[in-house]
Structures are given as C-alpha cells and as structure tokens.
Amino acid sequence: MSEARKRILERVGKALGRDDAATSTGRVAKARNDAYGKSTPPRPKWSDSTMDRFLAKLDAAAATHEHVASIEGVGAAVDAYLRAQELPRAVRVAEHPLLQGAAWPDGLEVSIGAQHEGLLVSVSVADAAMAETGTLVLCSGPQSPTSLDFLADHHLVVLPADAVVPYMEDVWARLRERPDFPPRSLNYITGPSRTADIEQTIQLGAHGPRRLHVLLLQPAEAVGG
Amino acid sequence: MQFSPQQFKPQARAALQDQDLQQALSRAKSGFIDKRRVAVEAFDDFEALRERGKRIRNHALEHMDIYLERLEAQVQAAGGHVHWAEDAEQARAIILELCHKASAKRVTKSKTMVGEEIGINEAMEADGLEVVETDLGEYIIQLAEEPPSHIIAPAIHKTRQQITELFDRYHHRGELKKKLREIPELVNEAREVLREKFLTADVGITGANFLIAETGSIALVTNEGNADLTHTLPRMHISISGIDKVVPTLEDASTLLRLLARSATGQEMSTYTTFVNGPRRDGDPDGPDEFHLVLLDNGRTRMLQGQFREMLRCIRCGACMNHCPVYAAVGGHAYGWVYPGPMGSVLTPLIVGLDKTRDLPHACTLNGRCASVCPVKIPLPKLLRQLRSEQYREGLMDSRNRLGLAFWGFFATRPRLYHTAAGLAIRVLHALSRGRGRFRRLPMAAGWTGSRDLPAPSRRTFQQVWKQQSKERGR
Numbered sequence: 001m002s003e004a005r006k007r008i009l010e011r012v013g014k015a016l017g018r019d020d021a022a023t024s025t026g027r028v029a030k031a032r033n034d035a036y037g038k039s040t041p042p043r044p045k046w047s048d049s050t051m052d053r054f055l056a057k058l059d060a061a062a063a064t065h066e067h068v069a070s071i072e073g074v075g076a077a078v079d080a081y082l083r084a085q086e087l088p089r090a091v092r093v094a095e096h097p098l099l100q101g102a103a104w105p106d107g108l109e110v111s112i113g114a115q116h117e118g119l120l121v122s123v124s125v126a127d128a129a130m131a132e133t134g135t136l137v138l139c140s141g142p143q144s145p146t147s148l149d150f151l152a153d154h155h156l157v158v159l160p161a162d163a164v165v166p167y168m169e170d171v172w173a174r175l176r177e178r179p180d181f182p183p184r185s186l187n188y189i190t191g192p193s194r195t196a197d198i199e200q201t202i203q204l205g206a207h208g209p210r211r212l213h214v215l216l217l218q219p220a221e222a223v224g225g
Numbered sequence: 226m227q228f229s230p231q232q233f234k235p236q237a238r239a240a241l242q243d244q245d246l247q248q249a250l251s252r253a254k255s256g257f258i259d260k261r262r263v264a265v266e267a268f269d270d271f272e273a274l275r276e277r278g279k280r281i282r283n284h285a286l287e288h289m290d291i292y293l294e295r296l297e298a299q300v301q302a303a304g305g306h307v308h309w310a311e312d313a314e315q316a317r318a319i320i321l322e323l324c325h326k327a328s329a330k331r332v333t334k335s336k337t338m339v340g341e342e343i344g345i346n347e348a349m350e351a352d353g354l355e356v357v358e359t360d361l362g363e364y365i366i367q368l369a370e371e372p373p374s375h376i377i378a379p380a381i382h383k384t385r386q387q388i389t390e391l392f393d394r395y396h397h398r399g400e401l402k403k404k405l406r407e408i409p410e411l412v413n414e415a416r417e418v419l420r421e422k423f424l425t426a427d428v429g430i431t432g433a434n435f436l437i438a439e440t441g442s443i444a445l446v447t448n449e450g451n452a453d454l455t456h457t458l459p460r461m462h463i464s465i466s467g468i469d470k471v472v473p474t475l476e477d478a479s480t481l482l483r484l485l486a487r488s489a490t491g492q493e494m495s496t497y498t499t500f501v502n503g504p505r506r507d508g509d510p511d512g513p514d515e516f517h518l519v520l521l522d523n524g525r526t527r528m529l530q531g532q533f534r535e536m537l538r539c540i541r542c543g544a545c546m547n548h549c550p551v552y553a554a555v556g557g558h559a560y561g562w563v564y565p566g567p568m569g570s571v572l573t574p575l576i577v578g579l580d581k582t583r584d585l586p587h588a589c590t591l592n593g594r595c596a597s598v599c600p601v602k603i604p605l606p607k608l609l610r611q612l613r614s615e616q617y618r619e620g621l622m623d624s625r626n627r628l629g630l631a632f633w634g635f636f637a638t639r640p641r642l643y644h645t646a647a648g649l650a651i652r653v654l655h656a657l658s659r660g661r662g663r664f665r666r667l668p669m670a671a672g673w674t675g676s677r678d679l680p681a682p683s684r685r686t687f688q689q690v691w692k693q694q695s696k697e698r699g700r
C-alpha cells in the first residue's frame with residue numbers, strides 16, 4: 001500500500017501549502033516553541049508535600065496502601081494482606097531484582113514470571129509514580145510482565161518512595177534516561193479497574209484488578225517527612 | 226454499521242417517543258455534566274489548559290506530514306509495521322489480510338471509533354472471524370446488534386432491565402428469566418465471559434487516543450483495562466487510527482490527557498493510560514509477536530485543506546454531546562452514523578458527503594454550549610453554520626427550508642413591510658394563545674409542539690419594544 005502512503009502524504013502537503021523549507025526539523029521545532037513549547041503547561045497545583053498529595057490522590061482513586069520499612073518486610077506484608085482478604089496463600093511475583101530481597105514467609109507459595117490463567121494475586125514493582133493524580137507507572141520488560149498488572153484480581157505494587165514525582169512531565173524526564181525507553185508497554189495505572197457502562201454507576205473490577213494495593217517502601221526515618 | 230444519517234428527522238421523532246431511551250437519557254445527562262464541572266473547577270486555570278490544547282493540536286495539524294513520517298520511522302524502529310489506508314475499504318482490506326496472515330479465528334477488540342467508521346466488525350464477521358467487543362458498553366450493544374449511541378459511553382441508551390434481558394438471552398439461553406439483576410452481578414458475569422475470550426484470541430484490535438511522533442507510541446485510554454488485555458495477550462496487535470491523531474511529543478500528550486479525562490468523565494486521570502511501542506522484545510515475558518498500525522485518511526486530508534480544519538483538533542471526549550440539548554432529547558442513534566451530537570453533525574457530512582446528510586447541520590439550536598466546553602476550543606456552531614451555507618450553495622437544502630429562507634429574505638430586505646407583517650402576526654398569535662402565554666398545539670408546527678411548548682409572544686414585536694426602551698433611556 002505504498003501508493004496509498006504517497007497519495008496521503010501528498011494530499012497533506014498540498015492541504016498545508018508546503019514548501020520544502022518549512023519542513024526542516026529545526027523549523028518545526030521553532031514553530032512548536034513559538035506556538036506553546038517554551039512555557040510550562042498549566043497543571044494542577046497543591047500545597048501539601050508531593051508524598052501527601054500522592055497518597056491523597058491514590059486514596060481518591062480507590063486504591064489502598066501501607067508503609068513497609070524495608071524490602072525484606074515486603075514478604076510479611078504480602079502474607080498479611082492475603083490473610084486479611086481471606087485469600088489462598090499464593091502469589092505470582094515479577095522477576096524484579098528488588099523483589100529478590102523480599103523475605104517470603106514459610107507456607108507462602110511464591111511463583112515467578114508472567115502467568116495467564118487462574119491468576120489471583122500478583123506482586124510487581126513500580127518504576128515511577130506521580131503525585132498529580134495518584135498514578136503508578138510500570139514499564140514492561142523481563143522484570144515486569146504486563147499481564148501481571150491486568151489479569152490478577154488483586155494487584156500488589158511495591159513502590160520505592162523516592163520514585164514518586166510531582167507531574168507526568170517529571171515521569172517522562174525520569175524514564176527517558178533509561179536505555180530501553182520507551183518499553184513495549186508503558187502503563188499509567190490510577191486505582192483498580194472500573195466501569196460505568198451500566199446506568200452510569202461506577203463498579204470496580206471490570207476487566208482488570210478489583211483491588212490495587214501499594215506497598216510504599218519507605219525507610220522508617222523518612223515516614224511522616 | 227447501519228447508515229442512515231439522511232433519516233435524522235424520523236429517527237429523532239421515534240427517539241422522542243421511546244420510553245426506555247428517554248429514561249436512560251435523563252439518567253445519563255446530569256451525571257456527565259456535573260462530574261465534568263467539578264473536575265474543571267478543581268483545576269486552577271482550565272481556560273489556559275484549553276488554550277494550550279488548542280495550540281498543540283493546531284501545531285500538529287499544521288505539520289501533520291512531518292509528524293506522520295517521524296511516527297512511521299519510530300514505529301518501524303520499534304519493530305512495528307505501518308500501513309496507510311486512503312479510505313474505509315482499503316483499511317478493511319489491510320486488516321483482513323493481516324488476520325489471514327495470523328491464521329486468526331477469534332479477534333478481541335477494544336473500543337475504536339475509527340473501527341466503527343470503517344465498519345470493521347461486519348467485514349471480519351463476513352470473513353468468518355469471531356469478533357468480540359471487550360469494552361463492557363460495546364459488548365452490550367454488540368449483543369443487542371446496535372451501533373454505539375455515544376463515543377465514550379456506547380450503551381448509554383440501555384437500561385439495566387434491557388441489559389439483564391440481553392445477558393439472559395446470550396449467557397443463559399433465556400433460562401434465567403430474572404427481570405432485573407444488580408449491577409455488580411452483571412459486571413462480574415461479563416468479566417468471566419470475556420476473560421475466556423481475552424485468553425484465547427489470536428488478534429487484538431485497538432484504536433489509538435493519540436499517536437506520539439517522537440517515540441512512535443500509541444496512547445490508549447480506558448477505565449476497564451480491556452485495551453491492555455487486548456494488546457498484550459494475542460499473537461498480533463493491530464491498532465487503527467485516523468491520521469489526525471498524531472501529536473509531537475509525550476509532553477504534548479500529557480496536556481491533552483489532562484484535558485481528555487476531565488472533559489470526558491470528570492476524572493483527573495483515567496484508570497489506565499498506556500503507551501504502546503511495537504511488539505514484544507527479546508526477553509519480554511509477554512506481548513504480541515507482531516504490531517501493526519493502520520493509518521486512515523477517509524476524508525481527513527480534505528478537511529485539512531478547507532475551512533473545516535479546526536474539526537480535526539477533536540480529541541473525541543464526548544463533552545459536546547453531553548452538553549447538547551438536541552442530543553439529550555433524541556440520543557445518539559437518531560444521528561444515523563458512528564459520530565453523534567455536535568461533533569458528529571460536523572464530521573459525518575464531511576466524511577460521507579453533504580448530500581447524504583441533509584438534516585445533520587440543522588440538528589442544532591446554535592446555543593453554543595458545545596463550543597464553550599470543547600477542550601480544544603472547536604467552534605462547532607460556526608462550523609455547522611458553514612455547512613449550512615455550503616448546503617445552500619450546492620442547492621442541497623430541502624424545498625421547505627429554501628422557501629422559508631426566501632420568504633424571510635423577502636421581508637428582511639424590506640424593513641417597513643417586515644414591521645407591519647410582524648406586528649400583525651404577533652397580535653394574531655397573542656390572541657390565539659388566549660392569554661395563557663404558551664401553545665400546546667399550533668397549526669403547521671406539530672413537529673415543534675409535539676415535544677415542547679411554544680411560548681406565545683407578547684403583544685409587541687421586538688423592534689417596538691426596543692424603540693420604546695431606547696426612548697425611555699434617552700429621557
């Protein structure tokens with residue numbers, strides 16, 4: 001269909017009254033700068049700390065959270081969550097280097113990697129989070145199967161406190177530094193799955209997780225700061 | 226896809242008399258409006274955000290060729306394939322061929338308006354494929370064999386009772402016989418039925434909310450998570466998008482996402498916003514083996530050229546229809562094609578032709594609410610007026626409207642005569658209303674008084690009142 005490509009781009013060029021000079025990369029960048037590119041975009045503002053804003057918005061999005069003082073503590077926290085929710089003691093865990101430090105309690109069945117069928121509880125690690133809207137950011141890759149984020153009924157996400165930034169633009173700045181950026185699937189997740197397709201009434205757990213629980217990895221001395 | 230935009234008037238009439246539809250519409254209306262208002266008020270300077278959104282979209286449209294080529298190069302660099310389609314037929318052919326190549330039997334779909342626009346479901350079904358819509362609203366109307374009636378909430382016209390009946394018929398072979406089931410129960414049942422489809426699909430088809438030139442990313446926004454299961458689980462992911470969706474950078478997409486979520490559902494961020502970049506990579510534990518992006522023109526380059534370019538700024542948020550009194554009265558199906566409400570009344574004639582959509586530019590009271598809520602400041606009433614004058618120029622207005630306009634024109638260019646005639650008519654109408662101030666019925670205007678009362682005029686014309694008041698002010 002390269003004929004179609006040629007004709008469409010020709011029509012676009014004609015509609016825009018193109019002359020070749022206008023299409024140089026430098027000119028386009030300048031046009032963008034002149035139109036809006038130089039100013040900071042209008043964004044939500046808040047007076048609390050970045051972390052307070054993040055937690056308040058996380059809560060508003062119907063997600064839950066708890067503080068965990070160290071990565072070793074993640075194992076016990078996950079186990080306690082399963083008991084509290086009266087779930088079988090089994091989890092599917094992303095093959096993330098950070099999670100290798102978790103001390104999984106005896107009797108808790110831990111399996112690793114992507115899984116498609118019969119997935120009830122999954123544990124993954126967030127690459128960033130933004131305070132603006134209480135959103136977690138997860139990048140697909142060997143250390144983070146996307147299916148774990150969407151197929152489980154309960155999605156548990158470990159979030160290092162220093163990965164929380166104010167705005168979406170800050171997330172981009174942080175992730176752009178990675179060599180594998182952008183990943184195949186870059187997921188912004190704000191609360192558990194929901195639908196309002198029946199009578200405009202919000203119901204959680206449409207296709208994705210029914211519960212989203214954040215394990216905020218925050219060294220004890222930093223809590224409350 | 227049924228196609229009947231020519232039938233707006235009879236369809237609107239039928240819609241006004243449909244009790245179920247009226248019940249569903251009255252519930253929906255205030256919900257969307259209130260939620261958007263709260264979100265907009267919570268944002269410091271929403272006006273500035275709209276202005277930036279408008280500028281981003283204008284800049285992207287003014288450099289569309291450059292950004293499309295950059296996008297294409299980046300998608301290819303990520304291991305994906307880009308296909309170009311001039312019209313619906315070419316787009317369908319490309320997608321069917323890809324499905325053949327993948328030896329597909331079952332295809333899952335995440336809501337795509339462009340998919341509706343090209344009638345992809347019918348084409349795939351005719352080709353023997355099983356097509357499953359996975360957005361709950363789309364799934365419901367697929368069972369009901371109806372087109373969507375809203376671009377964000379496609380089953381907004383369905384009551385819970387109707388959904389209960391549909392699920393009974395399709396999930397329980399009509400044996401359940403329960404009249405009305407609870408919402409959590411219905412959602413859970415759909416989740417189970419569709420989960421099995423997700424896990425066994427060969428191809429997943431999504432739309433694209435934005436295309437990001439800088440990175441070759443496809444942005445997908447949902448609340449249910451169905452788009453992510455659609456692009457992650459099958460062997461092949463096909464994304465279909467209009468060429469108008471391209472924007473320069475991820476930062477630009479961020480501004481537009483702030484506008485989209487607030488304008489569409491009153492959320493600050495939809496539950497899932499995903500940027501997809503090509504197929505599964507070496508070492509990835511999941512994701513499709515192949516990724517294909519189909520870029521569709523279908524009238525968009527024509528719009529880019531002329532006086533309707535502004536319409537291409539549209540980010541498909543649905544706010545204009547949520548705030549439209551005509552849409553609120555008749556619902557989306559009356560518009561007869563995939564795009565309803567004010568944006569549809571402009572887009573449909575521009576895509577399928579003015580001659581096939583005579584009534585649509587008139588399905589508007591020019592009250593201006595749509596333009597005042599549009600996140601990218603599209604002057605919808607102005608564009609509708611332009612369409613009306615195009616129609617008039619091309620001789621496409623029906624004879625009654627032409628006659629009416631000619632009649633009005635005759636008097637309007639003769640002020641003395643106009644005043645005398647208007648003064649006479651107004652006294653007659655006032656006397657006819659017998660002082661009650663409104664008419665339930667009026668000869669030759671049953672279409673108007675059938676669904677609303679016509680207020681009776683006062684005894685004097687506007688010009689008479691104006692003269693009187695200026696005289697008083699002058700004293």
Ligand code: SF4
Pocket residue numbers: 488538539540541542543544545546568595598599600601602603
């Ligand atoms: S025309 Fe404006 S308000 Fe209507 S759907 Fe498009 S962006 Fe939204």
